[in-house]
Amino acid sequence: MAQFEPYHLKVEVFEARDLLPKDFNGKSDPYVVVKLGRQRHQTSVIPKTLNPNWGGLIFEFEVDDPTDFLYISVWDKDIIGKDFLGKTKFPLIDLLPHNNDEGARNIVMFDDVDNEPVWFPLKQRRCREKVSGEILLKIGYSGNVNQDIDCDLARRQTRIYVTPDNKGEDDSIDNLHFIDEGDQDEEDDDDSSDEKINYFYSDEDNNSFRxxxxxxxxxxxxxxxxxxxxxxxxxxxxxxxxxxxxxxxxxxxxxxxxxxxxxxxxxxxxxxxxxxxxxxxxxxxxxxxxxxxxxxxxxxxxxxxxxxxxxxxxxxxxxxxxxxxxxxxxxxxxxxxxxxxxxxxxxxxxxxxxxxxxxxPYKDLRRNFWYALAKTYDSDSNLSINYIELQAMLDSIGSTVSDETIKLMFTNCNKDYLEDELTYAEMAKTLEQVLIKHHEIILKKKSEKSKNKWNKFSKSQIKIGDILEEKLIQIYKCPICGVSLGKNRDELDIISHIAVCVNSDYSQIDKFVMGGLISEAYTSRKWYSKVIKFVGYGQYSIGKNNANILVQDRESGLIIEEKMSAFVRLGIRLLYKSACSDKATDAKLVKNLLATLSFRQGKIYDSPSSVKNILPFIKFHKLNTGEILDPLPSFKTFNEFFYRKLKPGARVLALPDNPKCAVSMADCRFSCFQTIDSSKKLWIKGSSFSVASLLDDEKMGELYKNGSLAIFRLAPQDYHRFHLPVDGVLSEPKFITGTYYTVNPMAIRSRTDVYTENVRVVSYMDSEEFGKVAIVCIGAMMVGSIILTSKPGVKLHRMDEHGYFAFGGSTIVVLFQEGSIEFDRDLLNNSSQHLETLIRVGSSIGISTFNK
The missing domain is CATH 2.60.40.150 (C2 domain)
Structure with a gap:
């Protein structure tokens, strides 16, 4: 594909005047948001003024479409939230060259002598909204610009427009053709618009116009x-x-x-x-x-x-x-x-x-969506879907339907859920019937409410969550376009909207498998990182199977709620399904599905197109890009970014002159146990976990029978290269095949022996200070590969790189011989309370007590 140099647009924000007062002191705290396409810049907040002056802040944008609009909105910053002060927009087409009866003009450059700042009046978003004032801006192209910029850019792109399914009050050409993203900052979950599309029609209505x-x-x-x-x-x-x-x-x-x-x-x-x-x-x-x-x-x-x-x-x-x-x-x-x-x-x-x-027709669009989603979870690609695969598929869209309801779907197709599979057509038809049933229930309730004269002027809505005991889908923002779907929208509307969005590119279905991790827009509940100063709150409690995971930051001492992504929740449900089933075939199906998803996602994140996920991933997890060694544009795939290297000095070695101090192998959630028996009582609940099965070696299992155990769990947002914990000489690695269960703490405390069933690599390190140390690198759900970069047979030192994991969560288990290490007291105390500790590479984890 040809590579093009982008065109650059500069926007200088000078000042605004005569703004509307929004605060009790008769002032506002204004700031400006400037948007072009998906690019966004924001000024600083000027407190307590109606005439803010930003002193000429300059923002730069890349231009893909010379006929696009530049959107400028002014906001009043409050302690909680913000107030709208006004907006304006500038057509980039006004910057293009022309030749007519009024004379010729070249393209408008930012540094042109004749390009003077212009006052733009601020406008309202909707009728009856109070807005006043104007803003002073200077706009123009910069750099080397082709005078035929419009023709040049036209050759590079194909644009797609979609009519909105909930239109605003302003029906002007510009607002419908150019989506004003500035307005989306004030989205409302109210779905009472009379203009909403009716996606429903009956099976008999074969000639429907919809x-x-x-x-x-x-x-x-x-x-x-x-x-x-x-x-x-x-x-x-x-x-x-x-x-x-x-x-x-x-x-x-x-x-x-x-x-x-x-x-x-x-x-x-x-x-x-x-x-x-x-x-x-x-x-x-x-x-x-x-x-x-x-x-x-x-x-x-x-x-x-x-x-x-x-x-x-x-x-x-x-x-x-x-x-x-x-x-x-x-x-x-x-x-x-x-x-x-x-x-x-x-x-x-x-x-x-x-x-x-x-x-x-909408019915066929929904059918296509179900087909595309089913193919993602059809682990054996036989164009049919079994009970477990259907469970996993529905989980990915936030479904709360019970196991009994899913079993009934099989029964309605004259199928045995234990032995048979639904064809794609049967599945799509059954899910469509569930959607229509839920839709009719909601229509009936709304009709009953409209007949109640006391509710005639009420603004309260029928809450769908209160009507439906089970929901087929729970997605509040479309993972494809990012548009808010609201918390009170009919399931039929949601599925139809998403089906329309994926209609032009069914590869977008992957966002339903990984969307919770990559994009905030996917999550069926809002992810907020809650930092608390006490061990339990609400329904959360240390060491319990909470909705998310609680860990303690060793540096700050704060308890932090760790974001649990959609695929981890899926992995946990599949894990418990496998553990609770008495059928060997169920366990095999679960393992096959997890392996299929893991390998498939590995291929996706090794493709050049995956680079688009890097910036959303950084934003979602608030990663510190300043410590990354290579510049972000140098990463050719998402996986390259995932196992990125850090700058020298980004991690510090504890007690650098004392090799008797064992250190953390990774940025991780850490647990440790002085004896393996205590780890099985407190943490590892697998029904038949043993050191011998972990190492796949009975003889070596005896060596660590009464030894100590450390667990380094890496979440997807962590730095995914791992380093050596002690000085010593490494053995040749031993690769052990297995499945891809999630290594989430809830999974480890289940009946399934996650550590001993997952794919893993075992290495041994002969250390003068700690004796023979076993290092087990364990793959997990969505981890495509475990790569070792260390060299066996030579003397290595603490914090030397040992290897890296490709995309996903992962874990390292380290075994010490009996009496060879005393773990740090704070780490032991947290582990005894089922609480992981957030630590970084090079942090101290214990001191050697080894006697040769």
Whole structure:
């Protein structure tokens, strides 16, 4: 793929004046947010003023679309939350060069002498909102810029637009075509909008108009020249405005072309009341002073849907079959352009507009979503899904349906959940029935409420969580587009919204497996890192199987709630399913599924496209990038970043002159036990855990029979290279195959012998200070590989690198011979209370008591 140098835009924020007072003192604490696409910058807060001056803060953006808008919003900072003070937006198209009757102008550069700061009035987000004041800005391009920037950038991209399923009050062209992300800061979970899409229709309604229409504007041909001369300067700069009801979109303009090619795509949500609407394509000639309408093409929406159905034989679909994802073939439409005025020199040519249309009913979109999700959890790729795989799949979307409900899904298909599997079609049909059932329950409750005259003026809503005992899906933000779905939205709406989002790229399904770890937008509950100063609060308690994990930071002494990602919760449920089942086949299915997910995710994070997950991962876990050795752009895959190296001095060796001090092998959650028997009583609850099975060696198991044990658990956000705890000489490593259970503390305290069943690598270290030390590196769910970088047979020292884990959580278990180490008292005390301690590489964990 060709590599392009990005174009850069500079924005200088000077001051604002006459802002609205929002605080009790008659002042505000203003700050400014500047956005372009997904790029965002923010000024500092100026306290207690209505006329803030930021002194000319300069922000820089990369420009992907020269017809995009720059969004500026002003906010009042409060102790909790913020208040809206006003917004404005600037069309980047105003910076482009032009040549018309008013004269020529080159592209506007930031450092141009004529480029003076401009006052922009602040506007409201919605009607009846009070806003006042204006803001002084300077905007322009910087660096080496091609004067044909619009054409250059147009060659690099294809844009996709989607009609919103909950529109605001402002129906202007710009607000619908350009999504104002500044408004999303004040999202409301209220889903009472009358404009909400109805995604539901019955099985019998085969001719329903409701669905998603994809419209691809391909090109126009033989457009008339703008002037009487043949010179290319008189050729038009065409673009298309697409209008449908209240929704309006616009393509980019193509400079100097009578046969423009756009290849731009938009998606329209079609409602039943819109079936007689007209889809209008207006072709304009762009001009810096005034755009001129060339002509238009009108199409009837209902006729287009019927033609698409006939073209794809939708009327003959009947019962769902186990095919690949249904993907209708686009219908190509070429229509003559009707001119608004005569073009005498153009009578011998017919100007045409070519588009492609594809219509997919919502029911089929949901079916496609279930198919794509099922394929992710179909560990043996046999196009059917068993009881455990279905449980795992539903867990990934936050489902609270009981085991009994899942069993009933099999029963309704005349299947035995213990022996049989559901085909994809049976699964999709069953889940659709559950959605419709829940939808009808909610409609009934809402209808009952509307009949109650006492509730006529009440703003309170029917809470779906209070109506449904079980929920098929619990996702409050779409993991694909990041839009808030609210906490009180119908499950049918949620599934349909997500199905629409993944419609253009079904590889996005991976976000449901790993989304809780990578993106804050995925989580079905809000993740807040709660730091507390006492050992128990609410329903949380030290050493219990809490919703998340409590650990103590050794440096600060604070108890911290560790974020538990979606895949860890999935792993725990599968683990307990395996442990509680009396069937050997269930355990085998669980192991196969975990192995499949782990290997699949390893491949994903080894691909170049995975680099897009690096910055969200850093933001979600608030990682300190200042200690990373290599610059972030140097990482070619997410896995390269995951096992990143740190700068020299980022970790400090405890007692550097005393080799009798054993140190932490990793940044980790640490537990230790003076005897292995005490570890089995307090921590490791596996039904048949033994040192011999851990080492896969009966003879070596006897050596550590009464020894000491240390556990270094690495969470995904930790630095994932591990180092040696003592001085000594390493043996050749021994690789032991196994499964990929999660090493979460709740899993370790289950009946399954996680440490002895997982894949692992065993090394022995002969140390003068500690005797023979066993080091066991254990893979876990989503860990694709364990890589050793140390050299056997030579003298190595504390904090020398031993290896690294690829993506996922992981654990190292270290065994000491009896009487060879005395662990630090604070670490032992926490371990005796089932509490892990957060420590870093090189921290002291104990002192040698070894006698040769």
């Amino acid at each position: 669905g998603l229409m994809m419209i691809e504007v391909i090109n126009a041909s033989n457009l008339p020249k703008r002037g009487p001369f043949q010179d290319i300067r008189d050729n038009c700069d065409p673009y298309v405005i697409i209008s449908f009801g209240k929704n309006t979109f616009r393509t980019r303009f193509i400079r100097h072309s009578l046969n423009p090619v756009w290849n731009e795509t938009l998606y329209l949500h079609l409602k039943e009341e819109q079936e007689n609407y007209t889809l209008k394509f207006s072709i304009y000639d762009y001009n810096i002073s005034k755009n001129t309408l060339i002509g238009y093409v009108n199409l009837n929406a209902k006729n287009l849907v019927e033609e698409c159905r006939k073209y794809n034989n939708y009327s003959d679909v009947g019962e769902l079959k186990d095919l690949e994802i249904l993907d209708p073939v686009p219908l190509e439409v070429v229509k003559p352009i009707e001119f608004v005025k005569d073009h005498p020199d153009h009578n011998n040519y017919e100007s045409t507009l070519k588009i492609k249309i594809k219509f997919t």
